[in-house]
Every structure is written in structure tokens, then in C-alpha cells.
Amino acid sequence: MQPKLKEMLLDLSTEPYKRTGKFNYHWARGKLWHDPIFAALIDQSVFPNGARILDLGCGRGLLPAWLLAAEQMAEIGNMPDAAPPPKGLQFRGVELMAHEADCGNQALQPLYGNRVQLVGGDMRKADMSNTDVIAILDVFHYIPIEEQDQMLDQIRAALIPGGIFVTRVGNAGNSLRFRISQLTDRCISFVQGHRLPGMWCRPVDEWIRALESRGFSVQSSPMSAGTPFANVLLIAHVA
Ligand SMILES: C[S@@+](CC[C@H](N)C(=O)[O-])C[C@H]1O[C@@H](n2cnc3c(N)ncnc32)[C@H](O)[C@@H]1O
Known part of the structure; x- marks a missing residue:
């Protein structure tokens, strides 16, 4: 994605967070600008038009904020040279920290109505029915x-042929990048108020085997481009 286009999309997608307070607004800007995944999800045309997306661990709803802003920009003709963003997406999200889900609703529902519905809860108990794409x-x-593994079984059972599971994971190993990822994650989680019992990571080859075997x-x-992390995007299609 061209930097100029990314800047315009950043402004449009984060404007709604102003009504939720300065911290949330600047958090959204920092994450959407520095994390390469958001541009990549559009550049790689990951989401089909009209998909019903279930975003598990959705945080403040940055995924719908970004993709729905891209749809708006394309509608007014501001993305002529870019991969066309998906149209007509519907989002449900589940987030352990209910106040983050509330923030996402407060920002996005005035603009997008019930196309964005985020709830507080544990993703392990999420209703996965009526979903075309599951994102974690x-x-x-x-x-x-x-x-x-139990969740992978549930996700596979919930998706019909043509369904897509999109996830980003840390590639576990001895690399410095992986250690930096873990340390950063622990610090940010702590600052955000999470008291995590632990972290369970595996090498990307194991993730791929776990998905292919299902x-x-x-x-x-x-x-991880532009960051010191060891992250990998996995896009898993139901054959
Ligand atoms: C690193 S953040 C990612 C947020 C979002 N997916 C994004 O990319 O912007 C991880 C999020 O997962 C949430 N989380 C952790 N365990 C969870 C669980 N069991 N159920 C739902 N959300 C969970 C955390 O509260 C946190 O908001």
C-alpha cells in the first residue's frame, strides 16, 4: 500500500476513536500505522466481499475500523491504484477485556451500526455459527x-467449504526476534491491565501441521516488517 494512501486510511479509520478519549485514539493510530498486518490484509485480498467475520480477541475493534474505512475510501474513489478492499463486511468480536470491546462499539457503531458488534467474553466460549471468516x-x-487445539477443532467444524481462518502467531524458537516479541507482549499486556497466567507458543511449522491435519x-x-518481532500470518482455507 502506498504511504500516502496508508496515511489517508489511518486518518479515516482512527477518527471515530476520538470520541472514546485520547488514549484510545493514539493507541489506534500507533497500532494501525506501525503494524504491517493491516495493510497486508488489504494488499493480499484476504477477505471476500460480504463476509461475516468473527474476530476473537478483537481488542478495540481495529480490524473492523481499518477494513470499513477502506471500503468507504474506495466508494468515494480514493483507492484507484490499490487492491480493491472488500465490501459489505459484517463483524462480530469477542474480547476478554469488556471495556475494550465497549470502546470499539462506542467508536464504530455510530458510523457502521450493527455491522460491528463487539462483546466482552472469553473466545473459548464464543458462538462460531453463521461465520465465513474467523480471525485470531x-x-x-x-x-x-x-x-x-480444541479451538482449532471448533473453528474447523464451524467453517463450511470456502470458509477462511486467519491468524497471526509468534514463530516460537530461540531467535532474538521471538524473545523480543515475548518481552514486548508481556510488558504491553501488563500495562493494559492483563494479568496473564502464562504464554503458550509453538513454531510456525507446528501451527501449519495442526491446521493441515484438520x-x-x-x-x-x-x-513483522518494520518491527523487531517474529510474527507470521497464516491464512487457512477450508478446501
Ligand atoms: C495483542 S492483543 C490483539 C488485539 C487485536 N486482535 C488486534 O490485533 O488489534 C490480544 C488481545 O486478546 C485478548 N484476549 C486474550 N485472551 C483472550 C481470551 N481468552 N478471549 C478473548 N480475548 C482474549 C486480550 O485481552 C487482548 O485484547
Whole structure:
């Protein structure tokens, strides 16, 4: 995505957070600008038009903020040279920190109505029915490996052929990048008020095997450009 276009999209997608206070607004700007995943999700045309997306561990709803702003920009002809962003997306989100889900609703519902519905709750108990795409971005490592596997079973059962599971995970190993990822995650989580019992990470090859063994076909791409982290985007299609 061209930097100029990214700047315009940043302004449009974060403007709604102004009504939720300075911290949330600046948090949204920092994350959407510095994290390469948001531009990549548009550049790689990950989401089909009209998809019903379930965003587990949705935080303040930055994924819908970004994608719905991109749709608006395309509608008014401001994205002529970019990959066309998806149209008509509907978002449900589940977030452990209810105040973050509330912040996302407060920012986005005045603009997008019930196209964005975020609730406080544990993703392990989420209703996954009536969903075309399930997204879990930077969240899986907060639950133990056995529970990750149970969730992968539920996700596979919930998605029909053509369904997509999108996740970003840390590539566990001895690399300095992975250690920096973990340290940063612990610090940010602590500052945000999370008291995490632990972190459960695995190497990306294990993630791919876990997905393929459940019948997904998987594309992986490094997703840490411009950051010191060891993150990988996995896009898993139900064959
Ligand atoms: C690193 S943030 C990522 C937020 C969002 N996915 C994004 O990319 O902007 C991880 C989020 O997962 C949430 N989380 C952790 N465990 C969870 C669980 N069991 N159920 C729902 N949300 C959870 C945290 O509260 C936090 O907001």
C-alpha cells in the first residue's frame, strides 16, 4: 500500500476513536500505522466481499475500523491504484477485556451500526455459527496448547467449504526476534491491565501441521516488517 494512501486510511479509520478519549485514539493510530498486518490484509485480498467475520480477541475493534474505512475510501474513489478492499463486511468480536470491546462499539457503531458488534467474553466460549471468516490475531498464545487445539477443532467444524481462518502467531524458537516479541507482549499486556497466567507458543511449522491435519490448506507469510518481532500470518482455507 502506498504511504500516502496508508496515511489517508489511518486518518479515516482512527477518527471515530476520538470520541472514546485520547488514549484510545493514539493507541489506534500507533497500532494501525506501525503494524504491517493491516495493510497486508488489504494488499493480499484476504477477505471476500460480504463476509461475516468473527474476530476473537478483537481488542478495540481495529480490524473492523481499518477494513470499513477502506471500503468507504474506495466508494468515494480514493483507492484507484490499490487492491480493491472488500465490501459489505459484517463483524462480530469477542474480547476478554469488556471495556475494550465497549470502546470499539462506542467508536464504530455510530458510523457502521450493527455491522460491528463487539462483546466482552472469553473466545473459548464464543458462538462460531453463521461465520465465513474467523480471525485470531496475536491472541492464541494466551491459552494453553490443548485449548488452542480444541479451538482449532471448533473453528474447523464451524467453517463450511470456502470458509477462511486467519491468524497471526509468534514463530516460537530461540531467535532474538521471538524473545523480543515475548518481552514486548508481556510488558504491553501488563500495562493494559492483563494479568496473564502464562504464554503458550509453538513454531510456525507446528501451527501449519495442526491446521493441515484438520483439512485446511495454509498460506504463510512473515508479518513483522518494520518491527523487531517474529510474527507470521497464516491464512487457512477450508478446501
Ligand atoms: C495483542 S492483543 C490483539 C488485539 C487485536 N486482535 C488486534 O490485533 O488489534 C490480544 C488481545 O486478546 C485478548 N484476549 C486474550 N485472551 C483472550 C481470551 N481468552 N478471549 C478473548 N480475548 C482474549 C486480550 O485481552 C487482548 O485484547
